[in-house]
Amino acid sequence: MSDTLLTVTVMAYLAAMLLHAADYAFGRRGLVAKALVGTAGPPAIEETPNQEQKRSLPVGRLALGVTGIAAASHLATLVTRGMEAGRLPWGNMYEFVIMATFIGVAAWLAIALLYPDVRHIGLFVSLVLVLLTGVAGLVLHTPVGPLVPALDSYWFVVHIGAATLASGLFLVGFAATVMYLLRAGYDAGKRGGLYPFGRYVANAEAVERLAFRMHAFAFPVWTFAVAAGSIWAEAAWGRYWGWDPKETWAFISWIVYAGYLHARATPSVKRRTAAWIAIIGWATMLMNLFGVNIFFSGLHSYGGV
């Protein structure tokens, strides 16, 4: 049941992604519309969100609606998985990815409803969601099973819960950062690679601010997740910190994101430089999630592949 729902979820994210792409291509602000009106070059960034909304075709809103349906199916996947296992569904890597991506999509939907002018980054968010849930379903999938005794602790809920929440928030922050870099790069005259897509991002400043807020929200949660993990490690293994590969990479991510927040707060550091640090931060998160579980063996190995 849960596995079928996951397939539905991935398909729905895929549909949402295609709709977002269609919105870029055929919406009022899209390529085709531009060609018809004959206005080449970057869209006017001084547009206010309200005007923009009135003018856009409903494809964008439809894409958001489909994302909502996908999120509902995503939640159902988690709930049924939890019911089948008889416990909270975050006992192995498969479940962790499903959980973290759900937090990500929930945070994203909240943002999209509150701030309509950043909705277009949904293309990138849904792309990341398709990839992560797809990888979870195809590569990481593990049959339902009970927990090993080492995980049977209330710290399990606290530690994994916080780590999942932080990962989901960092995910949205990452998506916004990529969109910001495309737009800022485009504005700075870059035309190679993916930069031409930057012109579909309406407002570099709004997207950058969203990215910062996500990271500023996620960082304390991540700090708490690491601290809670230390308290649990002290009870389970006798030491609060032992440089286990997972701990080492959690430390690395923490340092990199701390670097981002400092760089963001320092006027002499360019916003784009700070944004690149956030991108590195997400890379270290992915390394911790996938790389460490696959390449290294350590005390966190029951995460499983």
Place this chain on the structure above:
Amino acid sequence: MIPFLRNSWRWLTSMRTALVLLFLLAVAAIPGSLFPQRTIKVEDVRSYYVEHPDLAPILDRLWAFDVFGSPWFAAIYLLLFTSLVGCLTPRTRDQIRAIFRPPPAAPKRFERLPHHAVLESAREPSFRGWRKRRQVLEDGTVTVSAEKGYLKEIGNLLFHFSLLLVLVGVGIGSQWGWHANRLLVLDEEFCNTLQQYDGYGLGPRVSASDLPPFCLKLTDFEVSYQDTGMAKSFEATVNGDQKFSVNHPLRLDGANVHLLGHGYAAVIKYTDAQGRSQTTVSPFLPLDDMLTSEGVASFPDAAKQVGFEGLYLPTNGMGRSKYPAEDDPALMLLAYEGDLGMDAGIGGSVYKLDKTRLKPVGEAKMLRKGDTWALEDGGKVEFLGTRPWITMTIRHDPGQPLVLAGAVLLIAGLPLSLYGKRRRVWWRLHPDGTAEAGGLPKTDYPGFAEEFAKVTRR
């Protein structure tokens, strides 16, 4: 010389340097996850030496197997913390001054501020919750300065000082802490002295006599498994009534006892041709999750020295164990005789036979519980059964409370620092009833325009 030092200090305490050091610290931690670390698993370092005999000594000289204790790692974090102190000292001084000093007087021209408003008529604002200063000038003009958001910098300082606290706690733990490991078979007892440990590590400021006195006797050990063979629960009992398990250590005065692993010890009785018998309890080490275990039993006091290599299967299934509980236990033994090498005084492993002066005798034999095996030379072996054993780590880390306090304060300071907003608002009320107001956000605060509008609307 002085200008050079001053410039170096300025360079070290600049944000740019701090960012570079932060980044270096992250990069420096990576080899710690790529190479096996002595502090985590020393056996992995040994096998790395076997697999890469040329590369390993070079890496070792670069501290690749002790990354987190290496001088270059220490250099980075010590520079970073020095930079931090250099940055915190003036900021703390400024913050204390700001707390004791009222907000600055109103500037002459409000139009130069990022936000300003002119009002036709206004009453004096109350500024509840703001820190304020009211001045009446000679011509009857009233100015009010108000400031808010002091908690941002307080949270910021709290966060960074907490990092220092964590570092001090870690340092105290590594100097005055100690840890030791011990394998203990059911019904055996050991006391907290270094001689009775299988392995230990003492901080530089701990001596053997500092260990608190206690003795532990394993009186019970319960384990249950799921159908898949995965463990469901463990519980060890020592000294009759003190229970501990995974996630629930035994907290003693001055040391914590953590349950790490478990297995079976084979109880084997050997009687030589002259009828002298000896019984050993030999812990067998698990090879897999189903507790297929291997070990040795040595009988140096027999007429001819005899040793056995053994493979224990709690649930017998084609040379491997099928299930970790003892549903169908079987012990495979291979006998050796000759010189066990124990008289030479070389401390060999208790889990391996030194076969240099031993020769195998006959074929391997499978024994059930209670079976007796008559050897060719007239001796006999009896498999009496098994007893469970546990492995424990016993630790004391006096820095732990400080690290915990540091972590709690750090997490408390972080949101204040990230979400706090410092801003100032000034009012000037002219004697003719008109008024003007100006606002200055001291930090990145996009919502200030709204707040300023609200303050001036009244």
